[in-house]
Amino acid sequence: xxxxxxxxxxxxxxxxxxxxxxxxxxxxxxxxxxxxxxxxxxxxxxxxxxxxxxxxxxxxxxxxxxxxxxxxxxxxxxxxxxxxxxxxxxxxxxxxxxxxxxxxxxxxxxxxxxxxxxxxxxxxxxxxxxxxxxxxxxxxxxxxxxxxxxxxxxxxxxxxxxxxxxxxxxxxxxxxxxxxxxxxxxxxxxxxxxxxxxxxxxxxxxxxxxxxxxxxxxxxxxxxxxxxxxxx
Numbered sequence: 512x513x514x515x516x517x518x519x520x521x522x523x524x525x526x527x528x529x530x531x532x533x534x535x536x537x538x539x540x541x542x543x544x545x546x547x548x549x550x551x552x553x554x555x556x557x558x559x560x561x562x563x564x565x566x567x568x569x570x571x572x573x574x575x576x577x578x579x580x581x582x583x584x585x586x587x588x589x590x591x592x593x594x595x596x597x598x599x600x601x602x603x604x605x606x607x608x609x610x611x612x613x614x615x616x617x618x619x620x621x622x623x624x625x626x627x628x629x630x631x632x633x634x635x636x637x638x639x640x641x642x643x644x645x646x647x648x649x650x651x652x653x654x655x656x657x658x659x660x661x662x663x664x665x666x667x668x669x670x671x672x673x674x675x676x677x678x679x680x681x682x683x684x685x686x687x688x689x690x691x692x693x694x695x696x697x698x699x700x701x702x703x704x705x706x707x708x709x710x711x712x713x714x715x716x717x718x719x720x721x722x723x724x725x726x727x728x729x730x731x732x733x734x735x736x737x738x739x740x741x742x743x
Contacts, residue, residue, distance in 0.1 A: 524706055525706060527710070528709060531709075532702045532706055535699070535701055536695045536698035536702055537695075537698075539695060540692075543693070544687070546690075547685045548687060552641045553684065554639050554683060555640060555641070555646050555678075555682050557637070557646035557647040557679055558638070558650060559650045559651060559654055559674055559676040560628065560674045561654055561657075561658075561670055561672050561673060562673060563589070563590075563593050563632075563665075563669075563670050589632075590633075593634055593665075598623060599660065602656045603616045603619050606649060606656050609652050610648055610649065622638055622646075622649070623638055624637045624639075625637075636653050636676075637650070638653070638676070639683070639684075643680070646676075646679065647676040647678045647679075650676035657670070
């Protein structure tokens, strides 16, 4: 019974401060929408996948190599080494020179990520950029320069491209709907907290119910507040 009374009191606080509870979440969502749609530049992501391996030296050796678990495990471990080579300063400098990019190596490195696809020997190079065509160009140039570097350093025979990078149509950032939803929820939480905070610091008596709650005695009568029309 006491819990039910407390819940009713909470509801009364929210009803009393309903303007705050509604306005703040709407303002937060609207602000987030304006920033997401009109201020933040969309970021596109282009990706390419490749496999580094050695050519078969004898007829039928390719099939045997694919089934050799030891070779597969070694290639998976080497994938981490290849990822480091792909993001090396030498490779990134060559990409900048090839495409005549107006950015430093540090700036380019922040746009690039090289990951191993699950536990396979496949590497995926991802490039984020506000220009979708440039993102694809950088990704493909990364593969080209990485191929030269890894063949020279690791003495491998080939780098096979699984999927070539193409200009993406849909940006990956910002996630507009998600940003608006998060802003609304955070605004709602802030509004509810503010409503209870204002109620906590409000020690004025406004209604007969406040008198009963404060003094613990019933109200016997209420004097109505009305204006008496003036006589001429």
